[in-house]
Amino acid sequence: MQAKGRLIGLGVGPGDPELITVKALRLLRESPVVAYFVAKGKKGNAFGIIEAHLVEAQNLLPLVYPVTTEALPAPLSYEQVISDFYDEAAVAVAEHLDAGRDVAVICEGDPFFYGSYMYLHDRLASRYEAEVVPGVCSMLGGASVLGAPLVYRNQSLSVLSGVLPHEELKRRLADADAAVIMKLGRNFPKVRQVLEELGLAERALYVERATMANQKIVPMDQVEPMSSPYFSLIIVPGERWQG
Numbered sequence: 001m002q003a004k005g006r007l008i009g010l011g012v013g014p015g016d017p018e019l020i021t022v023k024a025l026r027l028l029r030e031s032p033v034v035a036y037f038v039a040k041g042k043k044g045n046a047f048g049i050i051e052a053h054l055v056e057a058q059n060l061l062p063l064v065y066p067v068t069t070e071a072l073p074a075p076l077s078y079e080q081v082i083s084d085f086y087d088e089a090a091v092a093v094a095e096h097l098d099a100g101r102d103v104a105v106i107c108e109g110d111p112f113f114y115g116s117y118m119y120l121h122d123r124l125a126s127r128y129e130a131e132v133v134p135g136v137c138s139m140l141g142g143a144s145v146l147g148a149p150l151v152y153r154n155q156s157l158s159v160l161s162g163v164l165p166h167e168e169l170k171r172r173l174a175d176a177d178a179a180v181i182m183k184l185g186r187n188f189p190k191v192r193q194v195l196e197e198l199g200l201a202e203r204a205l206y207v208e209r210a211t212m213a214n215q216k217i218v219p220m221d222q223v224e225p226m227s228s229p230y231f232s233l234i235i236v237p238g239e240r241w242q243g
């Protein structure tokens with residue numbers, strides 16, 4: 001019987017192609033199939049990071065999100081559309097695995113840190129051998145380019161989603177020693193408002209596409225409210241310890 005292929009969740013780092021690990025690069029080049037999630041009409045951030053490293057004769061398997069921010073006509077629900085999409089993506093990956101081909105699913109940053117690879121892993125890892133290669137995640141890439149030490153001594157770090165409603169975000173941030181707020185985009189105006197209400201706006205640092213060629217660092221009060229891209233984050237560093 002044909003041996004099954006391996007499922008590989010491959011973190012490729014936050015953008016700078018040199019921030020990929022030696023292990024991820026080796027497995028990427030050894031994999032006959034390279035799968036990647038991508039928004040409709042885009043090239044894919046993860047794909048852009050590794051494109052130059054691909055070798056000839058590798059099969060590319062783009063997994064195109066049917067929806068990211070678009071409104072859906074009734075009776076379609078976002079959750080159902082996304083869940084059906086992950087089911088179909090898992091079937092497409094499994095076809096290669098069943099034929100004995102390893103599939104590297106590349107993932108911007110780290111695969112298990114808000115990565116879409118997780119949804120394939122949940123569907124396939126019980127049936128196929130799976131290996132996950134961690135990557136430098138965006139908040140660490142962000143902290144480095146912002147020159148922002150994150151946590152001193154016994155401070156705790158909160159990682160928050162900008163999608164949270166205003167009051168919940170405020171409650172969690174009020175309790176945080178240090179915080180990273182992910183998923184800005186359309187959520188940026190709400191997040192900035194919360195930071196202002198808590199008196200944290202001056203301590204907060206903002207970066208778009210950290211470590212990518214088109215990275216942008218903008219002072220919080222100068223970010224155009226509706227121009228913040230999805231690939232941006234805010235860091236509220238811990239208070240400096242005068243050690």
Ligand SMILES: C[C@@]1(CC(=O)O)C2=NC(=C\c3[nH]c(c(CCC(=O)O)c3CC(=O)O)Cc3[nH]c(c(CC(=O)O)c3CCC(=O)O)/C=C3\N/C(=C\2)[C@@H](CCC(=O)O)[C@]3(C)CC(=O)O)/[C@H]1CCC(=O)O
Nearest residue numbers: 037038039042044045046068069114115116183185186230
């Ligand atoms: C709905 C929304 C809310 C939210 O983030 O929760 C959301 N994506 C939104 C926007 C958006 N997404 C993308 C772009 C284009 C970016 C560009 O290319 O510039 C844009 C912006 C746009 O379209 O304008 C592309 C993208 N997204 C993911 C990957 C793969 C990856 O990163 O692994 C890639 C390709 C990466 C690449 O290119 O490599 C992954 C995820 N995106 C999810 C959700 C989760 C899956 C759905 C679910 O299960 O709910 C998951 C798995 C994260 C998770 O589960 O945490 C949010 C609307 C927020 C709002 O309201 O404004």
Ligand SMILES: C[S@@+](CC[C@H](N)C(=O)[O-])C[C@H]1O[C@@H](n2cnc3c(N)ncnc32)[C@H](O)[C@@H]1O
Nearest residue numbers: 109110113114137138182183209210230231232
């Ligand atoms: C779907 S999650 C992917 C996270 C990724 N797996 C990681 O390890 O960082 C997308 C969110 O990560 C953040 N993000 C990812 N890459 C980024 C980058 N290079 N610069 C700033 N934020 C980034 C943004 O907040 C974005 O909304």
